[in-house]
Amino acid sequence: MKYTMLEQKFQKLIPFFVKFSNLKIIKTLKSGFIRTVPFTLIGSIFLLLIYFPLESYSNLMISIFGPNWAEPLSKVVSGTYDILAILAAFSLGYEYCHDEGLDGVPAGLFAIAGLFIMTANSTISSAGEIIGGAVPLEWLGGKGLIAAIVSGLLAGSIYTWFIKRDIRIKLPESVPPAVANSFSALIPGAAILITYALLHVIIGITTDGTVTEAIYLWLQTPLQGLTDSLPGVIIMSIMISLFWWCGIHGDAIITSGILSPILISNLLANQSVVDAGETLVVGENAAILTEQFTLFIKMGGAGTTIGLVICMVFFSRSKQMKQLGKLGFGPSLFNINEPIIFGTPIIFNPIMFIPFLLVPTFNAIVAYFALYSGLIPPFTGVTVPWTLPAVISGLIIGGWRTALLQLILIVTSVLIYLPFFKMHDKLLLEKELEMESEAN
Numbered sequence: 001m002k003y004t005m006l007e008q009k010f011q012k013l014i015p016f017f018v019k020f021s022n023l024k025i026i027k028t029l030k031s032g033f034i035r036t037v038p039f040t041l042i043g044s045i046f047l048l049l050i051y052f053p054l055e056s057y058s059n060l061m062i063s064i065f066g067p068n069w070a071e072p073l074s075k076v077v078s079g080t081y082d083i084l085a086i087l088a089a090f091s092l093g094y095e096y097c098h099d100e101g102l103d104g105v106p107a108g109l110f111a112i113a114g115l116f117i118m119t120a121n122s123t124i125s126s127a128g129e130i131i132g133g134a135v136p137l138e139w140l141g142g143k144g145l146i147a148a149i150v151s152g153l154l155a156g157s158i159y160t161w162f163i164k165r166d167i168r169i170k171l172p173e174s175v176p177p178a179v180a181n182s183f184s185a186l187i188p189g190a191a192i193l194i195t196y197a198l199l200h201v202i203i204g205i206t207t208d209g210t211v212t213e214a215i216y217l218w219l220q221t222p223l224q225g226l227t228d229s230l231p232g233v234i235i236m237s238i239m240i241s242l243f244w245w246c247g248i249h250g251d252a253i254i255t256s257g258i259l260s261p262i263l264i265s266n267l268l269a270n271q272s273v274v275d276a277g278e279t280l281v282v283g284e285n286a287a288i289l290t291e292q293f294t295l296f297i298k299m300g301g302a303g304t305t306i307g308l309v310i311c312m313v314f315f316s317r318s319k320q321m322k323q324l325g326k327l328g329f330g331p332s333l334f335n336i337n338e339p340i341i342f343g344t345p346i347i348f349n350p351i352m353f354i355p356f357l358l359v360p361t362f363n364a365i366v367a368y369f370a371l372y373s374g375l376i377p378p379f380t381g382v383t384v385p386w387t388l389p390a391v392i393s394g395l396i397i398g399g400w401r402t403a404l405l406q407l408i409l410i411v412t413s414v415l416i417y418l419p420f421f422k423m424h425d426k427l428l429l430e431k432e433l434e435m436e437s438e439a440n
Helices: 002-021 023-034 036-051 055-065 072-080 083-099 105-118 143-164 177-184 186-207 211-227 231-243 250-258 260-275 291-296 306-315 321-331 340-341 351-372 392-398 400-439
Strands: 121-124 130-132
Touching: 002 023, 002 250, 023 083, 023 143, 023 260, 036 072, 036 083, 036 260, 083 105, 083 143, 083 260, 105 143, 105 211, 121 143, 121 306, 143 186, 143 211, 143 260, 177 186, 177 250, 186 211, 231 250, 231 351, 260 291, 260 321, 260 340, 291 351, 291 392, 291 400, 306 321, 306 351, 306 400, 321 340, 321 400, 351 400, 392 400
Parallel strands: none
Antiparallel strands: 121 130
């Protein structure tokens, strides 16, 4: 009866969750930042080649290629990580319009132009001299990501507003489409750039700074501080699982959507510390909640269901769970757990509600304190594909201690899931026996 009431209460929340996941801004953030993934992955591979955690490796590379062996590799890193704000601005502007059935390229390009209007066009040298005509790379990378979001969404919305209302220059049908489309973008493009210019003037008068700097100070820094906390990681892990339990893709909404710019910004901030030759120390100059942190709470997929799959493989008595365990074990190794989510099922399963939320939250708390206390090292810019199996991913992003922590958390996930799984398995077994007796 209690389970039924719980399910009924969450059923009432489903329309809200669905409406939230379909919000224009959420869909744009998710689709836009997914486009930047190839750049961060390629950049992280070259970072790993530069900072491979073996002194003998570095000595070997120096002996073969000389003391500047890492310089060309660093250029690749700079060509990916240091322009992420530019890539994000274009992607978000493009996706906003593309979702409306419009050509998103003009909006994406105007979003880039807007980002440069909002950003400083001078920098200060080490000697204290002002150098004009130079855009600081720091504002085109991690520190400019929230500004890139503003630029992309603003450009996309303004462009869509004008085109949807047919406020554009129209040329005869005899004019080639490429030329006609270019002229169609003139009026909305001018409106977009004028808007950015006005923002630049207003912020310049009120703060004596740039729009990008103001966004970083007023919005990005507080958001990074709020999420990079114990309550922040707990809320994140709970919300991912809660959305999934209700049948909605929690990762797409939370980590790939709402938190994506924050996770990437924290990652790039950590890497900038390493690039400056400093040691990362949590509580001083290192962020905890980066993209890599999610590798602790999504081992086997959302809910850390690798523990549940192991329970199925070794402790099942019902035929359904035995078969599901065999089928789901392979994909779960690569953090793909849709067969488990829908086959168990996890969705609206009152028995699985507690462990599905508890396991990743427990992992998040343990990982947070492991990072905070220095038991495992803070994460740099080295990332791995989300499909890379646990333990291997930990070895790459943080060395043997991180891999060991992942292994320990897999064991604890089995222990937490086990009593709940046995309850669920027992019910299925009873149904199977009942069906067999009826058949006989």
